[in-house]
Amino acid sequence: MNEATLLLSKKSEKTFMSSAAQDKAQANQIAPELSNDKLIDMLKSMMQIRRFEERTMQSYMQQKIGGFCHIYIGQEAVAVGSISALKSDDPIVGAYRDHGFALARGMDPKYAMAEMFGKVTGCSKGKGGSMHFFDKEHHMYGGHAIVGGQCPLGTGLAFASQYEKKDNVTLCYLGDGAVNQGAFHEAMNLAAIWNLPIIFVLENNSYSMGTHINRGTAMANDLRAKAEAYGMRYAECDGLDVLDVYTTFKREVDKTRNAKNPQWERGMIPSYKREGEANGPCFMNVKTYRYKGHSMSDPQKYRAKEEVEAKQELDPINRLVNLLIEKNISTQDQIDEFDKAAKAEAQAAVKYANESPDMPQEELFTDIYVNPYGPYKKGELPEMLKGKDLGE
Amino acid sequence: MRNVQYREALREAMQEEMRTDDRIFLMGEEVAEYNGAYKVSQGMVEEFGARRIIDSPISETGFAGLGVGAAMYGLRPIIEFMSWSFCLVAADQIINNAPKMLYMSGGQFGCPAVFRGNNGAGGQLGSTHSWCVESMFSSVPGLKLAVPSTPRDAKGMLKAAIRDEDPVFYLESERMLGMGARGDKDFSRYLANGKWAPPTFEEDDNFVIDFGKADIKKAGADCTIVTAGRPVHFALEAAEQLEKEGIDIEVIDVRTYRPLDIETIVNSVRKTNYCVVVDQSWPFASVASEIASQVYERCFDDLDNSIIRVNNDDVPAPYNRTMEQEMLPNARKIIEAVRNVTYNA
Ligand SMILES: Cc1ncc(C[n+]2csc(CCOP(=O)(O)OP(=O)(O)O)c2C)c(N)n1
Ligand SMILES: [Mg+2]
Numbered sequence: 001m002n003e004a005t006l007l008l009s010k011k012s013e014k015t016f017m018s019s020a021a022q023d024k025a026q027a028n029q030i031a032p033e034l035s036n037d038k039l040i041d042m043l044k045s046m047m048q049i050r051r052f053e054e055r056t057m058q059s060y061m062q063q064k065i066g067g068f069c070h071i072y073i074g075q076e077a078v079a080v081g082s083i084s085a086l087k088s089d090d091p092i093v094g095a096y097r098d099h100g101f102a103l104a105r106g107m108d109p110k111y112a113m114a115e116m117f118g119k120v121t122g123c124s125k126g127k128g129g130s131m132h133f134f135d136k137e138h139h140m141y142g143g144h145a146i147v148g149g150q151c152p153l154g155t156g157l158a159f160a161s162q163y164e165k166k167d168n169v170t171l172c173y174l175g176d177g178a179v180n181q182g183a184f185h186e187a188m189n190l191a192a193i194w195n196l197p198i199i200f201v202l203e204n205n206s207y208s209m210g211t212h213i214n215r216g217t218a219m220a221n222d223l224r225a226k227a228e229a230y231g232m233r234y235a236e237c238d239g240l241d242v243l244d245v246y247t248t249f250k251r252e253v254d255k256t257r258n259a260k261n262p263q264w265e266r267g268m269i270p271s272y273k274r275e276g277e278a279n280g281p282c283f284m285n286v287k288t289y290r291y292k293g294h295s296m297s298d299p300q301k302y303r304a305k306e307e308v309e310a311k312q313e314l315d316p317i318n319r320l321v322n323l324l325i326e327k328n329i330s331t332q333d334q335i336d337e338f339d340k341a342a343k344a345e346a347q348a349a350v351k352y353a354n355e356s357p358d359m360p361q362e363e364l365f366t367d368i369y370v371n372p373y374g375p376y377k378k379g380e381l382p383e384m385l386k387g388k389d390l391g392e
Numbered sequence: 393m394r395n396v397q398y399r400e401a402l403r404e405a406m407q408e409e410m411r412t413d414d415r416i417f418l419m420g421e422e423v424a425e426y427n428g429a430y431k432v433s434q435g436m437v438e439e440f441g442a443r444r445i446i447d448s449p450i451s452e453t454g455f456a457g458l459g460v461g462a463a464m465y466g467l468r469p470i471i472e473f474m475s476w477s478f479c480l481v482a483a484d485q486i487i488n489n490a491p492k493m494l495y496m497s498g499g500q501f502g503c504p505a506v507f508r509g510n511n512g513a514g515g516q517l518g519s520t521h522s523w524c525v526e527s528m529f530s531s532v533p534g535l536k537l538a539v540p541s542t543p544r545d546a547k548g549m550l551k552a553a554i555r556d557e558d559p560v561f562y563l564e565s566e567r568m569l570g571m572g573a574r575g576d577k578d579f580s581r582y583l584a585n586g587k588w589a590p591p592t593f594e595e596d597d598n599f600v601i602d603f604g605k606a607d608i609k610k611a612g613a614d615c616t617i618v619t620a621g622r623p624v625h626f627a628l629e630a631a632e633q634l635e636k637e638g639i640d641i642e643v644i645d646v647r648t649y650r651p652l653d654i655e656t657i658v659n660s661v662r663k664t665n666y667c668v669v670v671d672q673s674w675p676f677a678s679v680a681s682e683i684a685s686q687v688y689e690r691c692f693d694d695l696d697n698s699i700i701r702v703n704n705d706d707v708p709a710p711y712n713r714t715m716e717q718e719m720l721p722n723a724r725k726i727i728e729a730v731r732n733v734t735y736n737a
Contacts, residue, residue: 091465125498134497141464142497149484152454156461156469163417163443163467183484186454193449266442367499368534370557373604373651379499 031247036329042084042242043324044338046076046317049100051342052109053292055350056099056116056130060296064354065116068145069130072100074240074291077316078203079104081237081245082171082286085253089391091139091157093150094173096131097203097290098143101173105138109345110352111384119356121383126359127367137388147208148174148181151200155187158198158281162261169256170198177208179226180217191281192230193270197259199252199282203239209294210302227283231272239288240314243323252282289314394589399432399569401543401590402508405550406433406470410440413468416554419446419455420472420509429474430510430569452478456507457485460559463505464493468554473509476563477523490559491534506553508562511539512622512672513709515567516716522709524673526621529561530649530682536603537561537650539621543571545647547590548601556603565622579628582610582643604651608660612642615666615734617726618657618683620646623670629723634730641730649679657683658690665696666737668729670721675703697736700729 053073059065072079079100083092094101102112107123115122116130123133131145141157144150154172161168178184179202191198202223206213213220227234233255237248258279262270276282289311293300300308324330366379396404410416422429424437424447437445448455452473459469473479479486486507494502513522530537536558540546546564553560572589580588584607591599609624610631617627627643634641642660646653661667667687671680680701687699705719 093461123498124496124500127498128496132496134500136497136500141461141501142493144489146484146488149457149489152457152485153461153464153489155454156458156463157465158461159458160462160465160467163462164465182481183453183457186451187457189449190451190454190458261443263446264441264443266437268442367495367497369536370494370502370504382498382500385500 031243031250033250034243034246038084039320039324039329042080042246043317043320043335044342045080045104046242046320047339047342048109048345049076049079049103050317051339051346052103052112052349053099055113055346057292057296059113059116059350059353065130066118067129067131068096069116069296070097070294071290071292071296072097074311075203075205075288076100077242077245078201078239078286078288081242082201082249084246085249086169086171089139090168090170091141091161092171092173093141093154093157094143095147095150095175095178096143096145097175098131098133102133102135102140102143105135105140107133107135107138107140108384109349111382113349113353114356117353117356118359119353120359120363121352121356123382123384125363125367125379125382127363135384136390137385148178148183150174151178151181151184151187152190154198154200155190155196158191158196159194162194162197162259167257168197169253171201172198173201173203175208176202176204176206176213176217177211179223188226188230188232188283192232192272194261194263195259195277195280196261197256197281199256199284202283202285203288204285205288205290207290207294207303209298212302223285227276228274231274231276233276233278233280233282234285235282236285236287239286240311240316240319242316242320245286248284252284255279256282394592395572396543396547396589397569398543398546398564398571399430401547402432402550402564403434403436404590405547405554407436407439409551409554410444415466416468416470417444417446418470418472419448419459421448421450421474423447423472430566432569433472452482453485456482457489459505459507460485460489460493460503463503463559464501469505470554471505471507473507475514475521475523475566476509476511476525477521479507479509479525480523486561487529487532487535491532494558495534502557503559504557506550506560506562508550508553508564510566511563512565512567513716513720516711516713517709518711519708524704525561526563526649526671527673527678530679535559535561535650536648537563538603538648539563540647541568541609541621541624541645542588544587544590545601545607545645548599549603549647551600552603555600563621568622577625577629579625579632582628582631584608584611601647603648604653605647606653606656607645607647608642608656609645610641610643612640612664614640614664614737615668615730616642616644616657616660616664617668617670617730618644618646619670620649621672623672623721626721626723627670627726630726630730633723633727639730639734646683652683652686654686654690657687661687661691662694665694666734667695667699668702668726668733669699670702670726672704672721674706675701676706678703697733700733702726702729
């Protein structure tokens with residue numbers, strides 16, 4: 001084992017422990033519709049992401065992973081809580097910090113890790129990398145690396161499901177830096193005028209790289225204004241508390257699901273209310289925090305260590321662990337087992353990625369056109385999707 | 393022969409395809425209630441309703457990106473830009489997202505969308521409104537780019553574009569929208585295949601012109617002119633003049649810059665031994681430069697002189713009427729180029 005590995009494994013020895021104060025805060029917050037199994041699933045899913053990301057960091061330091069790599073640690077509750085509130089065929093799309101929602105949506109971690117290793121067995125066949133995970137089987141329409149660029153895409157997904165008269169809701173994730181992009185505002189406006197079934201999920205971790213949200217975003221202290229400007233429903237939740245994320249999303253997803261486009265009726269002149277419509281799109285401000293740097297290359301000079309530590313006290317995984325133990329839903333032993341399984345799975349993902357074949361030369365010229373010409377060739381589906389029902 | 397305007401040909405293509413495939417919708421500024429800023433989509437909202445013919449606000453990034461997302465989901469969007477000049481604000485969506493989605497997703501999500509609208513100088517619109525985007529965008533792998541020059545091509549190629557599984561940039565021309573069965577000037581005597589208008593419905597109701605097939609608009613023996621879109625007409629005008637001087641030019645309309653049918657061009661150059669390339673964008677790193685260099689690579693030994701490019705002048709489009717005409721790759725410049733290139737014939 002080299003130095004980097006040792007360091008990391010020492011850190012990851014830290015088990016998820018309970019703290020009395022957090023127990024209290026959480027005591028009354030179990031959502032009635034959440035079964036014990038679902039609670040445990042959410043815990044496992046968050047643990048899976050955490051342990052996966054630790055391996056991601058390790059592999060990056062070992063230079064198995066290249067490029068820009070953005071770690072999701074600290075934000076696990078956002079992906080897990082929100083996706084738990086969806087139907088399995090509801091589309092999701094987001095930014096480049098995409099490992100968390102890919103796994104939460106059900107992607108096998110080995111395909112995620114192989115992608116970052118640039119292997120042809122990766123979810124995007126080694127052509128996308130860390131920032132461009134896609135999973136058609138799980139209706140995951142991509143991580144997108146141009147800040148804000150995914151907002152019109154999400155709007156298109158919501159438009160399409162409405163056009164097809166399906167009852168899906170699209171979740172479009174974006175960082176707090178993305179609200180300052182024109183693409184975000186155009187997408188919000190289109191979603192509002194056509195009353196599209198979409199929730200814009202602001203993963204508000206207070207920073208875009210090193211810029212605090214209050215330094216870069218007018219009205220950062222009252223983001224409801226962004227929704228009101230488009231006559232859109234606004235909601236917020238505590239992104240470090242998976243139950244709050246889940247219950248808030250459950251409520252808002254259900255409301256959004258029936259969004260109908262008033263302008264399908266010709267001549268209809270819509271009118272708007274600041275607070276938006278019960279059956280329409282939503283802007284959701286999820287307050288979260290990232291424990292690690294913006295990307296793997298960030299020395300984090302822009303924030304105090306104490307600030308990070310204070311947030312780590314509110315760790316979403318620890319909080320759920322405490323709750324499950326307190327409510328006798330799980331024992332520490334069981335939780336240790338879950339954690340062991342998560343670690344083993346992450347390790348297996350690295351092994352799979354390591355042992356996967358490199359990208360063959362021919363792959364350079366495939367997947368550029370569906371109807372190829374000249375030097376281009378039709379590609380095969382990624383390993384991950386072979387034999388899968390893609391509903392086509 | 394049907395007298396079908398270029399704009400009507402575009403409309404027919406969309407209507408016919410939309411009648412057979414509910415996944416196709418048309419979105420753009422003023423396409424529905426206004427009947428199309430240039431009347432291309434006139435009457436379509438009556439036929440297809442407001443669900444499928446959709447007036448968008450002036451948000452090119454928003455609605456172009458919406459088209460990409462909808463295409464990833466499985467719909468077949470036709471996104472109309474009032475002018476390609478206005479697509480520039482949507483660059484990230486159309487040249488990052490649309491053409492690269494398939495690759496970045498390892499083949500999972502394609503983008504079967506058509507982006508279409510007017511390209512090139514209209515009439516005295518000044519530099520912001522007179523963009524020719526073919527050179528800029530043809531260099532992007534993952535997209536296909538078509539520049540139809542006649543009502544017949546406008547229809548047949550648009551049908552191909554809509555059926556294509558890949559993103560297509562479809563470059564029309566405000567100056568050609570009103571062009572009927574004979575064009576502005578009657579060049580039909582030159583047409584190698586004798587057809588300018590689309591076929592009648594009885595003749596062929598499933599008429600499609602495949603991408604990547606250049607069309608010899610006028611056959612000739614003395615010099616090859618390679619072009620596409622509106623400059624095809626400039627080239628035919630030049631042909632008329634040059635005929636009087638005893639120079640018989642061959643006009644090749646490449647129709648699509650991506651894919652490019654280099655074979656047809658090469659075959660022609662091997663026959664004429666002279667080549668002039670005409671395109672309406674700026675000369676630096678232009679489609680004309682690209683074609684010239686591909687011709688050099690393939691038939692250096694067949695050429696009896698160097699290739700001359702005729703482009704828009706390397707200046708922003710002026711408002712002044714005379715100067716606007718002057719900057720275009722017009723017939724006068726083409727004639728000069730042909731004379732210069734064939735002087736040693
Ligand atoms: C259009 C664009 N400009 C700049 C960048 C470089 N960049 C990548 S991430 C980032 C910060 C975004 O922060 P935020 O939206 O808050 O997301 P977070 O990283 O916190 O998840 C920047 C500036 C980019 N990818 N795209
Ligand atoms: Mg942020």
